[in-house]
Amino acid sequence: MTQHKKILIVTAHPEPRSLNAALAGVATERLRAAGHEVRVSDLYAMKWKSAVDADDFPDHALDRRLDVLAVSGEATRAGRLSPDIVAEQEKLRWSDAVILQFPMWWFSVPALLKGWIDRVFTFEFAHGPAVPPPYSEGALGGRRALISVTIGAREPSFSDRGIHGQLEHVLYPLQHGLFWFTGMAPLEPFAVYDTIDVPQERFATAKRAYGRRLDRLFTDEPVAFRSLDGGDYDHDMRLLPGVHAPGTSGPDLHVRPRD
């Protein structure tokens, strides 16, 4: 028996007939068919506001300097954030897993999705003294996180020697800096490459592959990022000498070596 879980899918593509919309649909159907609950934040359909500004904090006095960290922390603690932010924070709290479905634009998320991250992951909600520490327990600990990304380029260009950078490294700011920072357990990203033109047959293959990943959403081993409190880092948050496997450098330093 599969345990009933709650999944939040956040998607950002301007075209409802896009591959991204189709993949969000695949996930919604597949997960519901497995008995899970699914909510979708379709940022384009929601006309999501992407800019952090004073309107996010209804109590903010206009003559006061908008120090984003401080002001967002105060507003979060006081429960005085704009309603669209509160609604997304509630979805995150409700969820057992979060899926970000997006087209890779300029080696990152579309602006609307960045605006969802910037505005929803407020100080004292996603990090800060009022919540558990980052890179370990985390404010959103206990949740899984999956990136499902469509990429125009072909796969070799995102391989370990690919010119665009290894996919895991390009996504490090999200996998490690967003998910793992807030305590979520990031899974290996699911990527569909070569998406300039996707014939039916290739879409069917991608759909099957994605289906298999979705079936294992709660059983796949997450990326083994190191815990900040696990004894691997010094007080300046630097990895201690000798902790990593020989020959490892860059973002891979922060992944625990396999036994």
Added chain:
Amino acid sequence: MTQHKKILIVTAHPEPRSLNAALAGVATERLRAAGHEVRVSDLYAMKWKSAVDADDFPDHALDRRLDVLAVSGEATRAGRLSPDIVAEQEKLRWSDAVILQFPMWWFSVPALLKGWIDRVFTFEFAHGPAVPPPYSEGALGGRRALISVTIGAREPSFSDRGIHGQLEHVLYPLQHGLFWFTGMAPLEPFAVYDTIDVPQERFATAKRAYGRRLDRLFTDEPVAFRSLDGGDYDHDMRLLPGVHAPGTSGPDLHVRPRD
């Protein structure tokens, strides 16, 4: 005699009294005092629209699927992009150097700046068959590019062993994926750390350091990213075996070793 140059500063912070606004001001003054021309795109002041959508392409038929790459390429070739995009493309073409001034939010640019990138760097303007090839000559070749970023965390956490990732790796999607991809010569980023609270004295130090970097904007050696057409990559855009220095991995593979 300094040669007269043209610099575009793009900045994105909601608070006109912010450190970011101050640094944009420092750059504007310093560069003008040196005899250069400066234009500033202050994205919050401009109320920049960050979402790529059908409104960007006035000729786009609403019953047609919005395939972003194809539609933006056609609109670019036809000279039929929305006027706000055209204005920014003209500034980029006008410029000899581009400075992005921003606070690091979630290990990347604020959503408004991502929206400037997503919307302005259209297909057939920034890359594509109609312009010179990427990672070498590039659509915007001949220009220099500088990131000036403010970071709440302290510097060691962004060092080579820092938990957040080495700054150069965190910024790889911009330095290599945006600037170098389009042929711009990226300089080492300028970063001010520990910006939760910046006393006057520390601001004065940062201002002096930034001033020195600005004075060398056209003379500093850019990051030595490898050219795609330099014989280092195979036809699948993978770095050839044996080309890199021993012990190098990850994003550093794509930087030419020093002699």
